[in-house]
Amino acid sequence: MTAVNRSIFDSVFSSSDLLFDDVEGYLPAVDTVAALEILKRWMAPKDQLYAPTDDVLRAAEYLRFFEDQLMAWYTDEFRLHFNKYAVPMLYVNERHADQQENARYIAQISNTLHDAHKHYFHPLTYLELSDDITDCFQRSFNALVCYSLPTPFFYRSLKDYFRCFPIISDYTTSIPICEGFYVAGLRDTVERALAETAVVEMEIHIKEQYTAEWALSVLEHFESWLTHHLTASLEALLGRKSQFRADLLAIGLGLLGNLRTNELFDIVVDYPDSTPALDDIKRCLRTPTERAKVVNSFQIACVKRLLHPGANTVDIVVAYLNTIRAFMILDPRGVLLAKISRPIRRYLKEREDTVGVIVAGMLGTDDTDLKVLHEELSQHGNKYAQNSHGEVDDLKDLNWCPDPIDAPLDFKHVGRANDMIGSLLSLYENKDVFVREFVVIFANRLLESEDYNIDQAVIHLELLKLRFGEQELLNLDIMIRDIAESKRVNSSLHGKSMEINTSSSSRPSTLWGGFNAKILSRLFWPNFNDVPFLIPQIIKDQADKYSQGFEKLKQGRKLRWLNHIGSVKVELELEDRSLDFVVTPEQASVIELFQHQPRLSLLEVTNQLQAKSDLALRAIRFWVSKGVLKDHGTQEDVFIVLERAEEKTNVNGGVVESFSSAAIQSTEEASSEEMRVYWSYIVGMLTNLGSMPLDRIQSFLRMLVPQDNPYTRSQDELQLFLDLMVEEEQLEVSGDGYRLKK
Amino acid sequence: MKVRIKEWNAVSIWHWNVSEDEVCGICRVHFDGTCPSCKYPGDDCPIIIGKCNHSFHMHCLLKWLELETSRGLCPMCRQPFQTLGEDEVITT
CATH class of the missing domain: 1.10.10.10 (Winged helix-like DNA-binding domain superfamily/Winged helix DNA-binding domain)
Structure with a gap:
């Protein structure tokens, strides 16, 4: 006990050391009445503690005759004494805002109670009282303490105190204080305050140490912290071993689970780097309520951060894939996944470009995060394809087990967690949407390739066949075959092939080498919008010759030219420069017109091309943007050839049309x-x-x-x-x- | 200005030399498509034009002619089916 504390109590109880003065005037104990009087006089609370005299000891031998009477009197006595001297020490007028003062108040209470206990119980140690009586007195003392303490106020102050002297870092100062309360029978109250403080400290620890730490499992660290720091300190404070570690661990896991649940969206986005965190969450999730909370908070985060018009479709699909994989770690049965994926799926389905994004990802066309789809397609191929329709329970499956109890009504077994493509394809009721998208993409690619190169397309097709089935992709098959066939026809018409047509006279030997064609089977390609316009006469002659050659080669068949599709390599020789371009047929046709007349109005171009004016205008704009043509300036819609490059022409200003602009219907x-x-x-x-x-x-x-x-x-x-x-x-x-x- | 066209990559579609909207009288599939037993159109699934001016997918017609009940008649006009020679021209 500190010196300060002693000075406070000296006035009441004085020193706690025993004094061995003979109290004057004690009578020899001759009868019970006298003995009772002697004992009473010795026991009456005084400022000092006195050791019993021989008289007292002798009188104590008569104790059994008046035990009840003596103790009843002593109980009254100590109550009066306690009320008079100790109670004022327990009260303060208001709550201490200052931590220091609050600490002093708590220490004061603890010391008062400690000393009171010591003094009031001092005489009892010399008397051989029966157990009942001792217990009774003990209870009276505890009851008095409880009654006298302003309990809610005291409890708050106690918690404030522990906040100031944390259990973990500062527990040594608190030990004697706690002990003071324990002897006064306030163990329950203190334990409660300690428990609450421990939980608060745990929460702080978890928040400070583990927030956004996903790359490592924190559970082990938390458990060791709990054992070596929190539990150890608590045991020292409580002065005994206790069973609370399991309870604390349970609470701690709940808190950690809570933290991770709130972070879940970011964790999922961070997948696979955050896998350890997911394992942690899995251990923290124990009750249905917690699971429901996970679903709820994740859904809210999704709506807020993912499923809005500002998010890129690629990002949403990537997030969805991550969600699938992450939730399969959390809950391998797939119930949680089934619940949370529904809004994402619904939203993805609403987006117009979802199919395109998925298809592009599968083909690995652009370098987005969705390349994983392409990798999966090339690696696993048909691993999952077989039972892609198997949504009904397989009666022969020996490992069959019923749906989990908390599964939603339309729950489907998610046995194929890694089947990312499968889960994306299942967004739509049938695969037709994807197949149609494939047809468009393949058509664009095949038509763009200049050298009839189909290797890449064939590889992709083979991979896709494993997933979608041969029959569904028949169109693609035919399209690729068309290109291969076109190559053969093209080379034989150009006389490069020796296999057919021995009589050289019948071969259109005048066919110009620069004219190549692709011949398509129209029913199996996407619809081509008809865009009428005239191509230059020399090219038209070539096309006619080509048609004649084809009709000779393939009996009974004819060609119809799609003038607006294809590509043209042109070289423009101007006075001061020569330029190379790869352009669309209509752009080539337009610039060809300017070869003959360096100055043309839009109307003249439209008439000569026999095209719609917007088509002509678009082609002219293209050339203007390339710095080949120029607005006449004074006359509206008249364009002239820019024979000499102008320094400050708005070369990059115009709108450059993309290549196959809507040649193929969307x-x-x-x-x-x-x-x-x-x-x-x-x-x-x-x-x-x-x-x-x-x-x-x-x-x-x-x-x-x-x-x-x-x-x-x-x-x-x-x-x-x-x-x-x-x-x-x-x-x-x-x-x-x-x-x-x- | 001189425009030199160095290369022209054109695209065309082929069709059988019959009216474009006509379908095979047996399988009701477009001539430019395939008969039910074929996968690839064009060379693999040719059409056959009779002297009676009725056209069919060759495979469809051959199957029909194999049947005894057909008695070698054109399924449309019930005249004996004869193919059009190479040089003959259909008169429509």
Whole structure:
């Protein structure tokens, strides 16, 4: 006990050392009454502690005759004494804002109670009281302490105190104080305060040490910290071994789980670097409530940070893939994944470019994060393809087990966690959307390749076949074959091949070597928008010759030229420079016109090309942007050739058209175009039934269209088509449905 | 200015020398497509034009002619089916 504390208590209890003065006037104990008096006089609380005299000891031998009476008196005595001297020490007027003062207050209470206990129990140590009586007195003392203490106030102060002297770092100062409370029977209160403080300190520790630490598992570190720091300090403070470590660990795991749950979105984004953190979360998740919380907070984070128009589709798909893999670590049964992936999937489905992004990723065309899809496609190939339709339970599966108890209604077994492509493909009801996208991409690529090179396409096709099946990709097969066949035809028409046509006279020997063609099977390629315009006469002659050659080579077949598709290499010789370009046919045709007349108006170009004016204008703009043509300046829509490069021409200013600008219909356009097949069915049903909502039309089409060429379009596609029909004034919207326009 | 075209890569589509919208009278598939038993159009799945001016996928017609009930008749006009010679021209 410190000197300060002693000075406070000296006035009440004085020194705690024993004094051996003979108290004057003690009578020899001759009878019980006298003995009682002697004992009373010795026991009455005084400022000093006195050792018993011989008289007292002799009187104590009569104790059994008046034990109850003596103790009843002593209890009253000590109560009075306690109320008079100790209680004022326990009260303060208001809560101490200052930590120092609060600490002094706590220490004061602890010392008061400690001393009070020592003094009041001092006489009892010399008397041979029965256990009942001792217990009773002990209880009276504890009750008095409890009653006298301003409990809620004391409890708050105690917690404040522990905040000031943390359990872990500063527990040594608190040990004697705690002991003071223990002897006064306040163990429960102190333990409660300690427990609460321990939890708070744990929380701080977790927050400070483990936030955003995902690369390593922190659980081990946490457990060792708990054992060596928190538990050790607590045991020292409580003065005994206890079973609280398990409880603390449970609470700590909960807190850690909480922290990680809130961080989950970032953890998922960080996958696979954050795998250890995911393992930690898995251990922290024990109750359904915690699992529900994970789902909830992750969904909220997703909506806030991912599923909004500002996010790139590639990023969303990448995040979705990460989510799949991360949640399969968290919950291998896939229940959590099933729950959280639903909003992401729904959102991805709504995005227009999702299919394109996935397809591009699978083909590895652009260098995005989705390259993983391409890698997976090339590595695993058909590993998962077989049971891609196997959504029904396999009755022969010996490892079958029922759906988890908390699984949502439409839960599907996610046995193929690593099947990223599969999970993306399952976004849509059927694979047709992907196949259509493949057709467009392959068409663009095959048409762009200048040297009939199909190696890359063949490799991709083979990989895709493993995943999608041969039959679905027949179109691609034919497209590639068309190009290969075109190469053969092309070289034989140019006389490079020896196999066919021995009579050299019949061969169109005048075919110009620079004219190459690709010959397509039209039904198997995407629809080509028809863009009419005239190509230069010399090229047209070549094309005609080519057609003649083809008709000779392939009996009974004819060619139709798609003038607007293809590419042209031109060299422009101007007065001061010569320029090389690879351009589209219409751009080449336009510049060819300027060869003959260096000054042409838009109208003249349009007339000579027999093209629409926007096509001509776009081609002219291209040349203007390249610094070959120039606005006349004074006359509107008249362009002149720029024979001498102007220094300050707005060379890069114009809009440079991308190459195959909409030569091929977008999938969307094409699918609406294909939907026209079903138009007669729709007209039929609307004539009979009047106005019908979208979903009924959809289900009717499913039923009505003959099964040999079943109706497989999604409702979205149908809606696009119907909206197109509304635009074309064939249909009108009435209430919640469509009806024929009268 | 002189424009020199160094290379012209054109694209064309082929079609059988019949009216473009016509379909095979047997399988009802477009001539430029394939008959049900073929995979690749064009050389692999040629068409055959009869003297009666009816055209079919060759495979479709051969299958039909193999049947006894066909008695070698054109399925459309029930005249004996004869193919058009190389130099003959269809008159439509």
